[in-house]
Amino acid sequence: MSKKNQPVQLPYEEIIKEDDVIPKEIDVLEKILRDLFHNCSDFRLKRFKHFKSNTEYLLAWMDGMSDKTAMREHVVEGIINVEKDMLTNSNLTDGVIPIIDIKREKNFKKTIDELMTGSPILILDGTGEAIIMGLIAIESRNVTESTNENNVRGPKEAFTETLRTNGALIRKKIHTPNLKLEEKIVGKVTKTKILIVYIDGIANPSIIEEVKNRINKIDIDSVLESVYIEEFIEDNKFSVFPQIEHTEKPDKIAAALLEGRISILVDGSPTVIIVPTVFACFLQSAEDYYERYIYTSFVRVLRFTYINISLLFPSIYIATTTFHPEMIPTKLLLTIEASREGIPFPAFIEALIMEVTFEVLREAGVRLPRAIGQTISIVGALVIGQAAVQAGIVSPAMVIVVSTTAIASFSIPAYNVSFALRLLKFPIMFLAASLGFYGIMSALLILLVHLCRLKSFGVPYLSGFAPFIAEEIKDTFFRGPWWWMYNRPRIFQPKQTKRQSVKKILQNAYLKWLGEE
Amino acid sequence: MKKKVALIITIILFLTGCWDKTEVDDLAMVMAIGIDLTEKGRYEVTLQVAKPGVFGKGENGGAKEDAFVTVTNQGKTVSDAMMQFYATSPRRVYLGHNKMIIFGRRLSEKGIKDALDWIERVEGLRFSNYIFTTPNTAKEILKINYGIEKIPALAIQSNIRLRYKYIAKFTPTMNVFIDRLMSHNKVSFATNLGTEQNNLEILGTGIYKDGRLIQYLNNKQTQDIMRIYNHVKGGLILVPCKNNPKNYTSFDILDEKTTLTPEIKGKKITFHLNIEANGIIEGTQCGEKIMTKEKIHQLEKGVSKIIEKRVRSMIHFSQKELKTDILNYAELIKKKEPGEWPKFEKNWDKVFPTIETKIVVKSSIKRSSWVKDPIPNKEKNKR
Amino acid sequence: MYGIIHYRQLIYLQFLVILPTALLFLPSLIAEQAKQGAWVSVLLACLIGLITAMLILWLDKKFPNKNLIEINEILFGKIGRVVAGLLITWTIVHTNSVIIREFSEFMKLSILPQTPIWMFVIIKLIIVIYAVHSGLEIIGRMADFITPIILLSILVFLLFIAQNADGLNLLPLFGTGAKGILKGSIIPSTWFSEIFLASFLLPHIKQKNKKTFSLIFSMLFITVVLLIIFTIVMAVIGVELTARLSLPIFISSSLGTTLFFEHLDIVFVSVWILGATIKIIIFSYLGIISLGQTFKMKNEKHLILPLCLLMGILSISLFSNQMDILHYIKNTFPYHFFIVSLALPALSLSVSYIRRTK
Structure with a gap:
């Protein structure tokens, strides 16, 4: 193996090899542990003595991660009362220590790994075997309301940073042993x-296998957020478009699982990712399914307009004013002409200035503490709205264009898609400024080829639109009523498609209207 | 490899010049074109250009200031004259929003085909332009400030669109004008614009035959000729009262339909002209009750008679006085009786004046508006 | 390079192969000859298209999942493959160069008069290379995405211009009579016989039992759409003007007055660009595939760059002006194209029957 391809290795892995067992003598063990945890102030090691049998034992834990009360009450006090001959590892795990989550381990490295997750370990002298107790008590955030994905109706709880809690939040919604x-x-x-996480029997087994394969291939030292995993397993790593959806709402995950998709939870991250993902997913918000379908369908249609506006509006403005003024109605054109009178920059530069200013303001507003953020928004409003126009640097029409674009880009439910669209806006603007509508159409065609090429775990990214699936119209362009969703979306190729057995609902409604029910 | 391709593409994209780019504020927006012929036979082109910056700034933009300028240049051809504008204008002369083209009298009489050819070919000019003619010069017409609208061309355009809806579709767009010129009889119409006390006035129609102006029609005649073309949408017909011919009942046409069908028997051509006019009574000076079945019938008959008379005199004018097929009879035979047409094609000019037209007018009064009868006269009250 | 396409995508691809350029150039070319009888010419042309489609389907039945070049190899051996392959490749490449040039000329005439021709060609080729490299499946998906947009736009466009229509313009129904109608049907037949390209697409269709349906349906569908458009355009601007203008549909699109927007021509051109680009992409793709098949290449992707470059150069250098292109389309193109689209399949079919090849 060349040096380049060698896996990451830390010093402790040289001391404790993969297959090392725990040394039998407790003195040796203590020395190794003390060396290993040199300078780790939170590491605690205490030797006890069982006076009835004169046996020494060792208790090690990480301070702040383990439940000390339980250790004293159940472990230390429990051992004191053990008779002389009864002090064996098997007895201890089989009932002497009143803890449910308890096991024995001979492998040294695995023991250390367990210790690092917060489980205290207990080792009897001369056994060469550790007892691992699941007395983990790590401080963590409670389940709270979702802050990034708000909704009026529907569940409000959000994932936390703790993996087990997150798993439980999903399990809480889907009560089936098939939820794996x-x-x-x-x-x-x-x-x-x-x-x-997936539902066995609904999710497509080949996609599950593919997900596992891709995760097994990851070779990195750290995973601190789910985006680490996301970037490793996505299909096209050079695309600006997000190919994996993420959310912090358990209900959304549950819905996705029931559609036959697979989600990946990462410890320490409240953001959960879902695969496979198609473009249509980014236009659906969780609340779409909790509101009445007629209104939501209207919102869905609006969203398509937003997408086009946020991607194209400045470009169309540039193209029409500088290349095809005949398109604009005469009186409007005369007004625009009057408003541009005296503006020194060409429309493209004007748009660029405004768009960049807007992006900067947005970025500043997100990162700054709330108190300063308000100042920024006031200054921004003055800069964009008032001063730039009065100073004659930007025309009022351009202000309208840029602000409309900004509003439109914020109305897309998935903000990572609106990032992509806002980014793509710039090259399209450039093409519009050099070739007018021909430039815009060329850019859109290249974009279309790109989007058609994209795949997410074998699912074409534009599924529903291209390839067009007539059945899926009810969940792409519109949001069909729940009683109409007989099947799971075919887009995600679920193993089992049927969702409801009731059909003929429209027919029944007609019969009811006739009074022949 | 991928990087290189990306690099090349980026370079190409970034090196693209902007060949066709013009900022809006670099445009001189032409709203109307007038084409005249000078006495020396040179083309004189007048452009009505919207003055930049007057629109939009409602409050402080000078209210008294004209929102347009007219510029004139001469040349050997129309494009030659246009070239002068291109050469001297600080802004790009832009024809994309041009609304109308006006031909001056001298040019019209000499023939407008050469000018039309330029109009068809020139970049940016749309086929939706209206075609006008004038007994004055186009230059004079374009200089008049119309008052209500800031830009006269827009005012005329709106006026024409209203007329389309309420009176008749009688101002042709470019495509209609040219299409008519290419028909067998080569007759086309253009609306006649005139001036009166520094105000615009629509005088009627100018008839072009093979690109030359041959006759002016007044507004009434225009209505009649358009009636034959089935373009009339409305209009007023005054029916003299029985008791006093100096008083009138006004009949307002709401919709009208004309069908014109040729009938050929051997060498004899007969045209059947059916006119159906529906309308309401807009006022009566007769001072008697009109809402009786008889009176209405009488009135309808009167309207029909007047329409028939007017149309007949129009046909007579075309056949006997002008001796030109301005009624589109040739095209109609060509279209509806294609088998018979070759018989007449060669000596059409001789055949045309002999054609008999049978006119049937059916007018009906649908409503009498808000009131049934007029306010009774005093004499009758005394009774 | 290959992939599997849905039969609906095949219909769309046929639609996009024939419609965009037909829409633009045919009204004038047919009206010139047939006048008001243009609709009969279109129907006649549709007949030629149907005959071509039948030939292709017949061949496909006799030699399942084989394209025209492979069939010729079975019938005539190696020489047959190379000769037929080169003939087809050259026809496709040459036609494609003409299309690219027509496209660029139209762009120049309609929206960007100052921009040089090579600019359009280069940008078009970039898109073509990217799309062709992605393969048939992606092209099929693009067609899936674009066709509904185009159909919808056509509908809206027709609604807007139809208010100016005058039914009298369509009389007399048979225009200049049989001679003119026959003459007028030659050029559209070329367009319709482009359906022979389906021979290369049929082996990749997913629903094998829908082959006949998709070809015949696409043929009829295109005919109906063209007929409606031709009729309305002629009714709006008159037959004489249709025949005189070089691009009547573009002119008529500028006539529609709507509630707000005055000239729809730019929108029309924009949507047209979408369709025409797909057409160019399919032609380029098929040119590359057929050249690869001719020499039995394992990886056709090597051919993409050189062939696209060739088409770009040809499109710029073949013609010196607009008149040249029109002259070529009117006088040479039909006969040139019929050799490959009609004669070659007919020959293959008859030889296969004479020899009783299985």
Whole structure:
């Protein structure tokens, strides 16, 4: 193996090899542990003595991660009362220590790994075997309301940073043993646990296999957020478009699982990713399904307009005013002409100035503390709205164009898609400024080829539109009523498609109207 | 490889010049074109150009200031004259929003085909332009400030669109004008614009035959000729009262339909002209009750008679006085009786004046508007 | 390079192969000869198209999942493959160069008069290379996305211009009579016989039992759409003007007055660009495939860049002006194209029957 391809190795892995067992003598063990955890102030190690049998034992834990009360009450006090001959590892795990989550382990490295997750370990002198107790008590955030994805109606809880809690939040919604939460560990140094969640029998097995394969191939030292996983497993790594959806709402995950999709939970991250994802997913918000379908269908149609506006509006303005003024109605054109009178920049530069200013303001507003953020928005409003126009740097028409674009880009439910669209806006603007509508159409065609090429775990990215699936109109262009969704979306190729057995609902409605029900 | 391709593409994209780029504020927006012929036979082109910056700034833009300028240049051909504009204008002369083209009298009489050819070919000019003619010069017409609208061309355009809806579709767009010129009889119409006390006035129609102006028609005649073309949408017909011919009942046409069908028996051509006019009574000076079945019938008959008389005199004018097929009879035979047409094609000019037209007018009064009868006269009250 | 396409996508591809340029150039070319009888000419042309489609389908039945070049190899051996392959490749490449040039000329005439021709060609080729490299499946998906947009736009466009229509313009129904109608049907037949390209697409269709349906349906569908458009355009601007103008549909699109927007021609051109680009992409793709098949290449992707470059150069250098192109389309193109689209399949079919090849 060349040096380049060698896996990440830390010093402790040289001391404790993969297959090392725990040394039998407790003195040796203590020395190794003390060396290993040199300078780790939160590491605690205490030797006890069982006076009835004169046996020494060792208790090690990480301070702040383990439940000390339980350790004293159940472990130390429990051992004191053990008779002389009864002090064996098997007895201890089989009932002497009143803890449910308890196991024995001979492998040294695995023991250390367990210790690092917060489980205290207990080792009897001379046994060479550790007892691992699941007395983990790590402080963590409670389940709270979702802050990034707000909704009026529907569940409001959001994932937290704790993997087990997150798993439970999903389990809470889908009560079936077929809901599988497969655990994997990724990250050489961080040893992050991730869960691959799917419903056995609904999700497509080949896609599950593909997900596992791709995750197994990841070779990185750390995984601190789900985006690490996302960037490793997405199909096209050079695209601006997000190919994997993410959310912090358990209800959204549950819905996705029921559509036959697979979600991946990463320990320490409240953001959960869902695969496979198609473009249409980014236009659906969770609340679409909790509101009445007629209104939501209207919103869906609006969203298509927003997408086009946020991608194309400045470009169309540039193209029409500089290349095809005959398109604009005469009186409007005369007004625009009057408003542009005296503006020194060409429309393209004007748009660029405004768009960049807007992007900067947005970025500043997101990162700054709330108190300063308000100042920024006031200054921004003055800069964009008032001063630029009065100073004669930007025309009022351009202000309208840019602000409309900005509003439109914010109305897309998935903000990572609106990032992509806002980014693509610039090259399209450039093409519009050099070739007018021909430039815009060329850019759109290239974009279309790109989008048609994209795939997410074998699912074409534009599924529903291209290839067009007539059945899916009810969940792409519109939001069909729940009683109409007989099947799971075919887009995600679920193993089992049927959702409801009731059909003929329209027919029944007609019969009811006739009074022949 | 991928990087190189990307690089090349980027370079190409960034090196693209902007060959066709013009900012809006670099345009001189031409709203109307007038084409005249000078006495020396040179083309004189007048452009009505919207003055930049007057629109939009309602409050402080000078209210008294004209929102347009007219510029004139001469040349050997129309494009030659246009070239002078291109050469001297600080802004790009832009024809994309041009609304109308006006031909001056001298040019019209000499023939407008050469000018039309330029109009068809020139870049940016749309086929939706209206065609006008004038007994004065086009230059004079374009200089008049119309008052209500800031730009006269827009005022005329709106006026024409209203007329389309309420009176008759009688101002041709470019495509209609040219299409008519290419028909067998080569007759086309253009609306006649005139001036009166520094105000615009629509005088009627100018008839072009093979590109030359041959006759002016007044507004009434225009209505009649358009009636034959089935373009009339409305209009007023005054029916003299029985008791006093100096008083009138006004009949307002709401919709009208004309069908014109040729009938050929051997060498004899007969045209059947059926006119159906529906309308309301807009006022009566007769001072008697009109809402009786008899009176209405009488009135309808009167209207029909007047329409028939007018149309007949129009046909007579065309056949006997002008001796030109301005009624589109040739095209109609060509279209509806294609088998018979070759018989007449060669000596059409001789055949045309002999054609008999049978006119049937059916007019009906649908409503009498808000009131049934007029306010009774005093004498009758005394009774 | 290959992939599997849905039969609906095949219909769309046929639609996009024939319609965009037919829409633009045919009204004038047919009206010139047939006058008001243009609709009969279109129907006659449709007949030629149907005959071509039948030939292709017949061949496909006799040699399942084989394209025209492979069939010729079975019938005539290696020489047959190379000769037929080169003939087809040259026809496709040459026609494609003409299309690219027509496209660029139209762009120049209609929206960007100052921009040089090579600019249009280069940008078009970039898109073509990207799309062709992606393969048939992606092209099929693009067609899937674009066709509904085009159909919808055509509908809206027709609604807007139809208010100016005058039914009298369509009389007399048979125009200049049989001679003119026959003459007028030659050029549209070329367009319709472009359906022979389906021979290369049929092996990749997913629903094998829908082959006949998709070809015949696409033929009829295109005919109906063209007929409606021709009729309305002629009714709006008159037959004489249709025949005189070089691009009547573009002119008529500028006539529609709507509630707000005055000239729809730019919108029309924009939508047209979408369709025409797909047409160019399909032609380029098929040119590359057929050249690859001729020499039995394992990876046709090597051919993309050189062939696209060739088409670009040809499109710029073949003609010196607009008149040249029109002259070529009127006088040479039909006969040139019929050799490959009609004669070659007919020959293959008859030889296969004479020899009783299985």
